[in-house]
Amino acid sequence: MTAPAAPTSAERRQWARYLVEERAEGAVYSRLAARKQGEEREILLSLAEAEHRHEQHWLEMLGGEPERLPRAGVRSRMLGWMAGRFGSIFVLALAQSAEARSPYDSEQHATPAMRADEKVHYEVVRGLAARGRRRLSGSFRAAVFGANDGLVSNLALVLGIGATGVSGGFVLFSGIAGLLAGALSMGAGEFVSVRSQRELLAATEANNDADAAAGDLDIDANELALVYRARGMSEDESLARAERVLTAARAGARREVTGPIGTHGAHDDHDIVGSDWTAALSSFLLFASGAIVPVLPWIFGLSGIAAVLLALLLVGMGLLATGAMVGVLSGGPPLRRALRQLAIGFGAAAITYALGLAFGVGAV
Known part of the structure; x- marks a missing residue:
């Protein structure tokens, strides 16, 4: 060998x-x-x-x-x-x-x-x-959406206003006003949205009241089975479970009852949706932190093309960062997600800048 x-x-x-x-x-x-x-x-x-x-x-x-x-x-x-x-x-x-x-x-x-x-x-x-x-999705969705919206919307606002030829002070005032209005709107919107979704889930949450009262029923198991059929079980599974519950209840040994087969608990849904206050606060703070970025050049006294170029640079870095983070957490390619965010943000800003040039002070 x-x-x-x-x-x-x-x-x-x-x-x-x-x-x-x-x-x-x-x-x-x-x-x-x-x-x-x-x-x-x-x-x-x-x-x-x-x-x-x-x-x-x-x-x-x-x-x-x-x-x-x-x-x-x-x-x-x-x-x-x-x-x-x-x-x-x-x-x-x-x-x-x-x-x-x-x-x-x-x-x-x-x-x-x-x-x-x-x-x-x-x-x-x-x-x-x-x-x-799953644990992160509720607040993360609000956070990324808030930061990205703040970057894009306020960049579009200040570039559109700046392109009209108004003073740097007016651009700064417009940017701060846009920051506050957008952050308050985002926070309130997220609170109402998440609170409404949680209330909807709570209204559909199953309970075991029927099982607790099973020992007092003076009917056969078929009617109790309707409870489980309404929750999504098949007819055979519902009958078998109803018989087990009745047997245990009449024997004086109430048994723990789990949720319907093929579904998940309401608490899991609540975890996915997230906290209403957490979503609102995340949206407010993240929108504000994003919206302040395009205003920074005017805060530090710049104006004209220098302020515009610096705003584009700062916002571009922010868009790349949020896009890459989404890519990492979603398991997708970070670079592709980052470039997509950058293209969307700069595209929106280009439109408002063009409108500002078209309807500028000199054209009025």
Whole structure:
């Protein structure tokens, strides 16, 4: 039998890179686990243990710990730094993107189990990130919408007003007025919207009053089953559950009743919608923080084209940042989201600037 060929220098360097990446990923999951409790902690520790198994595979391929190892990639080092300092949602969102691009699919020295592990890891990380997104979605939606709206609307306002040829003081006054009006409107609108949605969910929330009174019923189980059919259960499931509830109630042992099959609890819906006050405050503050940016050049005494160019620069940076953040948290490409935000914002500002030029002081 022919002995296996000795690994080449290029192969050993590649295995060493795999080794340090597996260590870095395991460290990320361990640091995230240290900030968690309960089920999420156990899941993250299991992921870290899986990365340790992969690490051991490459150590065996290398014949032990090499004297020199390359540095982990920029993404892995950044995730490791973030894992010890920021909330897990940002780290998990970035880790989800990293797990989606497993190098083992084309690596002949990786085992089939390792390839399968990487695909499972992607789904696990995606599930954990989805939990965080659900908890964050209500206030995050209001925050991003508020900041972006403040940047775009006030930039469009001050550029449109400035293009008419009025004084810098008038542009500043218009920008501050737009900031206050927009922030108050956004806060009030978000409060009413979220409060109305929560009240609607509360009105549709199921309770177990019928189950509690089941012991006093003088009817057969079929009528009680209508309660569960109205909640979305099938006829057979409703009958079976009604019989169980009646049996337990008449025996004096009321049993815990869960929600309808195929639905989720109202509290989950409330968590997704978020708090009305949190959404209102987030919208107010984020709109104001966004809307102040295009006014800054005039606050510091600039005017004319210099103020316009600086406003465009500052707002452009803000739009890129909010777009990239949306991309990271949604698992999409951050650059594409950032450029989309930039194009929308500058497009709106260009329209109002053109209108300001058309209806400027000189044309009146």
